[in-house]
Amino acid sequence: MKRKYYTNSYVGRFNTKILREETLKDGRHLVVLEETYFYPTSGGQPHDLGTIAGVKVLDVVDGDEILHVVERPIGLEEVECEIDWKRRFDHMQQHAGQHILSACFEKLYDAETVGFHLGDEYVTIDVTLDELTSAMAQKVEDAANELIYRNLLIKTYFVKPEELKNLPLRKPPVVDKNIRIVEIDGEDYSPCGGTHPKTTGEIGIIKIRKWEKKRANIRVEFVCGYRALADYQWKNDQINQVSNLLSIKDKETLDGVTRLYEELKDLRREVRKLKGQMLEYEAQKYYNMAREINGIRLISQIVTDRDLGEVKQLANKIVEKERVIVLFGVKGEKAQVSFSRSDDLDVNMNELLKEVIGLINGGGGGNARSAQGGGTDINNLENLLKSAEIILKNRYLK
Ligand SMILES: [Zn+2]
Structure with a gap:
């Protein structure tokens, strides 16, 4: 068996004889050629692919002789071989x-x-x-x-x-x-x-x-x-x-993207600031609208299609003020609630939430200061808030 690829690495098509052919127990078909230009995996270079008599070569393995692993038995003596030249x-x-x-x-x-x-x-x-x-x-x-x-x-x-x-x-x-x-x-x-x-x-x-x-x-x-x-x-x-998108020259792409990124960072900072201001404003609005019962302000309100996280943030902002209780019901694809109170009040919001959350077929929890939950019965959300108000009035705001 001659390793012809040593002498000429440009031969991509050649004729030779099959010396030996066998099928292993694992089903692989091996072919040994009289001479070969197929390169076997070695020295960091992957093996060639191609065909022997039109049958696909799947692997080429180095050893004492070179084994060509083919797709199926060939059963011929004289064969024409072709190496996948693009790969080689x-x-x-x-x-x-x-x-x-x-x-x-x-x-x-x-x-x-x-x-x-x-x-x-x-x-x-x-x-x-x-x-x-x-x-x-x-x-x-x-x-x-x-x-x-x-x-x-x-x-x-x-x-x-x-x-x-x-x-x-x-x-x-x-x-x-x-x-x-x-x-x-x-x-x-x-x-x-x-x-x-x-x-x-x-x-x-x-x-x-x-x-x-x-x-x-x-x-x-x-x-x-x-x-x-x-x-x-x-x-x-x-x-x-990218340069077309930014209407700049190709060589200025990095500068352009860097500038854009800096602008984005500034904008994000600005949005954060404005959101903070808006929250402040909104919190003040709710606080002003609150009912006052025995010196405690109570806000009980349904909001629609707002993110619970955002509502919780708003509630936190409101209860930064003294003597306020906030009961928010969030109506969206499902019903959610967010209960909070000021630090200076002795009302357990977690217990309150657990007492009423069943009304919307839900669950949830939190701590004495704030609790959140959710359920499936959207239509009973108003009822839930009413019940929570009644418990508050009868138990805590007397
Ligand atoms: Zn080399």
Whole structure:
């Protein structure tokens, strides 16, 4: 079985023979080919997809031989194979971009790459840095893209272990035989079994998206080639839409949004202030309207379609004054009540609420100073307030 992707990473369609085919107990169908260009998951690069004789390849697994996991048995000797080229070329761009980015981190900041992940959307490397500033990241990015635009050859070759000492390797190999070197034309040498384009120009562009502290290292997220283009496309689109919305130039978007956000904060502050004033005014109005029984002011009122929280706030404001009792009934989709009194009165609002809440088929509670509740019988809300008034008059306001 020959691993042909080592010698030519550009073959996307090839003919070969099936050497062996088997179905495992778990139902997976495996195929071993005489030679293959399908890349198996290894070295941080995900496996290829595609078809063998029109049958879907679901996974490619590395080992002594390369196992192609296919959708169903094939049962042929001669087969035509096709690799999902869009996926493979994307992996080649991201992988080669990783070599270059890692090389630049090392060259500029002596930072080693200790982790690499090529995901479906983003690619990350973990570099041994305590901190990465925007200026540093831009310097690395500029240097990496310069290597791309110099369109350097990416060479791959196998070396014997004794030849390793002659190479300025960025990292030691993880295997001790069949050591494959990927060289970016005198600029970077690393042992790697992955697939790469022939020249750095094919990577197109490297863009660092963001980074974060990850244990002792910094995790850098980046995209290369078509992924970077797609990233630019949606970002450009969003910036255009935001700048159109604000009727400003695209380069002024951040200023515009910052200004808007500051205005919003001012407005919120203003609304809070006005709401406070309105509450004050409303509380005074209710207080003035209150009936006076034996020196205690009683407010008993149904309000419609108001938020219970807001009503409770209003009641709290009213009972800041001396010798007041407030009974609010809130009519909405359901019936709610809010009972409160001033601190200087000895009336238990919780007990009062519990005595009458049954009238609206409800429940609730609170403390001696204030209590809230709710129920389903909206039409009996007036009755509830009347009953509470009677109890107050007979028991507490005599
Ligand atoms: Zn590589």
